[in-house]
Amino acid sequence: MERWQDQVVSQVGGCSELVHHIIQRISAATLSSRSKGILLYGKPGTGKTALAMAVAKFSNLPYYVLNTPDIFQTEEGVSETKLFAFFEQAKRCNALSILILDEIDMIAGKWTSKRSALDMRISSLLMSLIDKSDNVFLIGLTNRIHAIEPAFLRSGRLDDLQEIVIKYPEQRQQILEIITKGNCVDLPFKSTQERTQILLEMSQKTHGFVPSDLQSLSSQATLLLIKQQSSHVTMDHFHYALSIVKPSNLNEFASRVPDVSFKDIFGIDDIIQEIKTSVIQPFQQPHKYLELGISPPKGILIHGPTGVGKTMLCSALASEAGVNFMLVESSQIRSKIVGESEKGIAKLFAQARSNAPCILFIDQ
Structure with missing residues (x-):
C-alpha cells in the first residue's frame, strides 16, 4: 500500500491524506462486497479526474472509465445498453475492478418532475447496477454534489463523500x-x-x-x-x-483591479491608516491577533458623497493587500424573483470563503 500511495502522490500533489483514505477503501473492498464506492467532489479544476485515474492506474487492478455525458444517445434503448455494457465488462473480471464515473451527476441527478423519461430510466438502471454489482469499486466524480439524488448516497452505495480542497x-x-x-x-x-x-x-x-x-x-x-x-x-x-x-472560481465576480496604490491617493492619510489596521494587518500578521486573543473586524463600511474616491480606495486596498478581490454591484445580486436574491448572496459569500483570504467589495 505504501508503494501504491507514493506512486499516486508523485503524480497528484496536495492531497496525500485523501489518497491514503481512498487506497484503504479499495483495499477494504477486496475483503468485503459491502464497500461499493466513494464520491469525490470539489470545485472544477481541483484534480478529481487526475486523482481517480492515478489511484486506478497504480492499483494493478483492472479499471474502466466512463464519461457519463457520452451515455446519452438519441436512439431508443441505446443509452441503457451502453451503461449496462460498461458494468458488464467489469463483472467479467475475476479480480476487483475499479469503475470511474466522471460527471456522475449527469446520470445520478435528483429525481424531480423536470427530468426527462430517459434521465429517469438511466438513473434507475444505474442504481440497480450498483446494487447488483459485487467485486466492483465505484469512484464517482462531480463538482455538483448538491445535484446528486440522495438515494445514491445511502449506505452500501456511494456512501463515502470526500471533498478535494486545495487551500493551503x-x-x-x-x-x-x-x-x-x-x-x-x-x-x-x-x-x-x-x-x-x-x-x-x-x-x-x-x-x-x-x-x-x-x-x-x-x-x-x-x-x-x-x-x-x-x-x-x-x-x-x-x-x-x-x-x-x-x-478560475472567481471568474463570475472577479474584476481587473486598477493599477493603483495608497500612494496615489491624497488627503485621506488617516482613513488609509485605519484601513491598513482594520483590513491589511489581519491578513499579513494573523499570528499577532491570535496571540492577543483578538478577533479582527469582519468588514468595514466606506461611505461618502459621489465622487470622493470610495471605489478607488477599495481598488488600492485590493492592490496593497495582495489577496483575492471580488467586486460586485448590488444590482447583480438583486432579483425580482422570490428567493433568487438570497441565493445570489449565498453563492457570493460561498465563493469568497472558498477563495479565502479574499476581500469582497459590494458597491452601492
Whole structure:
C-alpha cells in the first residue's frame, strides 16, 4: 500500500491524506462486497479526474472509465445498453475492478418532475447496477454534489463523500513541484535552491488557485520564457504569469483591479491608516491577533458623497493587500424573483470563503 500511495502522490500533489483514505477503501473492498464506492467532489479544476485515474492506474487492478455525458444517445434503448455494457465488462473480471464515473451527476441527478423519461430510466438502471454489482469499486466524480439524488448516497452505495480542497500553501507548493518537474512542463531553473524559493513564494501568493490554475500559471511563465529566449526561468517570469492568471472560481465576480496604490491617493492619510489596521494587518500578521486573543473586524463600511474616491480606495486596498478581490454591484445580486436574491448572496459569500483570504467589495 505504501508503494501504491507514493506512486499516486508523485503524480497528484496536495492531497496525500485523501489518497491514503481512498487506497484503504479499495483495499477494504477486496475483503468485503459491502464497500461499493466513494464520491469525490470539489470545485472544477481541483484534480478529481487526475486523482481517480492515478489511484486506478497504480492499483494493478483492472479499471474502466466512463464519461457519463457520452451515455446519452438519441436512439431508443441505446443509452441503457451502453451503461449496462460498461458494468458488464467489469463483472467479467475475476479480480476487483475499479469503475470511474466522471460527471456522475449527469446520470445520478435528483429525481424531480423536470427530468426527462430517459434521465429517469438511466438513473434507475444505474442504481440497480450498483446494487447488483459485487467485486466492483465505484469512484464517482462531480463538482455538483448538491445535484446528486440522495438515494445514491445511502449506505452500501456511494456512501463515502470526500471533498478535494486545495487551500493551503503547502498543498499548492506540492502541486507546483509536480507541474514544473517533468510531469507537465519541465521548466529550466537556474538551481534547485532558486526553484524551491520561487515555488515557495508562488504557493504563498496563489490563494484560491486550484491545480488547473497552477498549470495555467506555469504555462504562462513558460510562454514568456520562450518569448524572451531565456535560458532559465526566474521569479519575474512567474510574477508576470501571476498578473495574468487569476483563480478560475472567481471568474463570475472577479474584476481587473486598477493599477493603483495608497500612494496615489491624497488627503485621506488617516482613513488609509485605519484601513491598513482594520483590513491589511489581519491578513499579513494573523499570528499577532491570535496571540492577543483578538478577533479582527469582519468588514468595514466606506461611505461618502459621489465622487470622493470610495471605489478607488477599495481598488488600492485590493492592490496593497495582495489577496483575492471580488467586486460586485448590488444590482447583480438583486432579483425580482422570490428567493433568487438570497441565493445570489449565498453563492457570493460561498465563493469568497472558498477563495479565502479574499476581500469582497459590494458597491452601492
